[in-house]
Amino acid sequence: MLGYGGTSSPDDPTLEAFKYQKMLADRNVILSSCGIEIESGEKAHLVGHDFSAIFSSTIVFYYPQVALTCTLMSAPHSPPGRKMDLDVMEEITERELGFEFTAYRPFLLRDDSWQLIDAHKESLLQSCRGLTRNGSRTSCLRDA
Template sequence: MRIDARGLEFVVRAGGPEGGEPVLLLHGFPQHGGEFDEVVPALHDAGLRTYAPDQRGYSPGARPTDVEAYQLPELVADAAALLDALGVEAAHLVGHDWGAAVAWALAAAHPERVRTLTAVSVPHPAAMAHALAHDPKQKARSSYMALFRQAGTAEKMLLGMRAAGLRRVLSGVGDSARVAAYAEPMREPGALTGALNWYRAMSGAALGAVGPVTVPTTYVWSDGDTAIGRGAAEECARHVTGDYRFVELPGVSHWIPDEAPAPLAEVILARVAGDARTDGTEEL
């Protein structure tokens, strides 16, 4: 389906029972709403209605040219406007990678719109800002961001030779067909620049300004994640005042929805069902 919101047009994958409790799924870089394709069948079987939009920069009808248009408050406003357009007062919220950053910020700013939060891979933005400022290991893990922020240079590096660089970035998502499903849309005019503008508009101050989250929350991290270290992951707990569960997936890479869709669906369903165990780290 295509949804108009804030003067932009977003592509949204919808599925599950029409009357089911709504779940908004927010993707990360450099993917699209299809990254949850292997996760949603279990949610649909449980009676949930899912909506997975291609976010700002990714939907062809939602690609502003100004970098400032990709600041975190704008991305949060998009998610809220999509809920409005769908007629959803409050949804269960799931976000991966950059989608997790948006989900954290939406839950912090508008808790009345969020029933539960399941954040995947990327911790609370303030936890990430703290790690980037104080954890040398996290700084090293995030060093790729400096390249992504270089307009023109990053596009050339990632898209050259039929997007060979982008395909390397995506190598952990699965077989060549799955890599192509994400890489090919990024070759459309303006698509990769829109996606990279999320990094170019990012600031440590904006990340650190995101407030505490009060809604029931699960944070899912994998110890094979090369982008997010344990320090940033464990710092996350300091920024959640509601029911909180930290789930660690051993042996899984950053690409959790692609690599471990069944365990992720199980975690989401547990949170939706009100499983608010807070007995520390849990491994699946």
């Protein structure tokens, strides 16, 4: 996914490069470099994790003919055109699970989040591995 890990992250204030249609074109280039020509009817196994799962499900929604299979992990299908209200999601997860499940998102949106993550990798990894009795609770606290 564009902007994740070691991938490029365009510094474009319009965020044009991050629009799904642009990323779909990027997907075709990547598949073509692997010898899979979607434009000529070849198909691929799509796998998406976290936000990439939302992207992969969008591909299948608009272009079902490109997928042999579609495996989605860690994220529900989010139909195109529907707005996901994070405040409502937090309210539901806190009520049902007893804690805020996506409270980490505001932290990741901070300008300094990646520097903080880099400086505290081991602590973050321990939290994500769930080394405590309630790993989700320790890894999803707001302002933790």
